[in-house]
Amino acid sequence: MTKGNVLRGLATISFYAADHAAAKKWYTELLGMEPYFNVPGYAEFRIGDYQHELGLIDSAYAPEGATKGPAGAIAYWHVDDLKATLDHLITLGATAYQPITDHSGGSGSFVTASVVDPFGNILGIMTNKHYLEILTQKA
Known part of the structure; x- marks a missing residue:
């Protein structure tokens, strides 16, 4: 390696x-x-x-010993409108897991939230300035 x-x-x-x-x-x-x-x-x-x-x-097909409830690492998907996406997920039947949280000291450049889908999985969403910077660089 x-x-x-x-x-x-x-x-x-x-x-x-x-x-x-x-x-x-x-x-x-x-x-x-x-x-x-x-x-x-x-x-x-x-x-x-x-x-x-x-x-x-x-x-x-889950591995032996897999948890039956929400657990583990949370992968965050970048979204353009965090609040609207969170509201939409809840409208579709997801339940709030973590509230909207600004991790950037108030600048709004790293903001997360997460829900539990109707099947018990944690779905993270985020606005992330680095994601947008990389996207711009790749264009």
């Missing part, structure tokens, strides 16, 4: 759902698109500026 970019970028985030069909329907509505890959027990969406993958896995 070489030094430097050990972690090159987000490839796939996987969420488990006991009701896999309902999860596909919910995320299809949220994202405004059908999954690009869809087989029994697994569906995957490519989303955002870098086509990151969000996978939905039937919880029957």
Whole structure:
């Protein structure tokens, strides 16, 4: 292994759902698109500026010992309008997990919130100035 970019970028985030069909329907509505890959027990969406993958896995395939409730690391997806996105998620049936929190000392450059989707997964959302800077540099 070489030094430097050990972690090159987000490839796939996987969420488990006991009701896999309902999860596909919910995320299809949220994202405004059908999954690009869809087989029994697994569906995957490519989303955002870098086509990151969000996978939905039937919880029957969860690893042994997997938690049944919200837990673990929170991945934050950049959004353009944090409040509107949070409100939309709650309208679709998600529940608040962490409130809108400014981590930038009031500048608004790093602001997060998170919800628990109807299937028990934590979905983080964020406005992040560095994300926008990198996007501009890549353009």
